[in-house]
Amino acid sequence: MEVNLLSISIKPPIKIPKNKTVELDVDWNIEYKKLDAKKFNFVCNIKAYGDFSFEANIEGEISTENDYDNIPDFISVSIVENLMKSLPKLVSYAQQFRIEENVFVNQPLSLAS
Structure with missing residues (x-):
């Protein structure tokens, strides 16, 4: 079976604990x-x-080896378990940042190569 992730949207926590083991x-x-x-x-x-x-x-999308009418529960659990191995790392990268708009106002745009 092949699982492909097409998009991930994360709403991170307000505060990320550092160097701490947490239970979720x-x-x-x-x-x-x-x-x-x-x-x-x-x-x-x-x-x-x-x-x-x-x-x-x-x-995401799943390509299976078997013809299923409905995806079995063990596949759903496996998808979530694998996502939970990666998501906490991605959450720590999903910090908000600020762009100062006035920096770009009235700046000449150069597309020269």
Whole structure:
């Protein structure tokens, strides 16, 4: 089975704990849309609670070896477990930043190569 992530949207926590082991309670759900006999699109929503709370929305696609009418639960659990190995690292990179708009006002635009 092949799982491809097409987009990830993360709402990071207000404060990210540093050098600390945290425990999270996690709520999640996955909705699937069958594209053909062995291909599905999915949307996965994850909400983590605790010292490192965050929300994530992941869109992706699955190509299976078997023809499923519905994706079995063990596949959904495996997708979430694999996402939870990577998402905390991505959350720490998803910090907000600010762009000062007045810096760009009345600046000449150069597209010369």
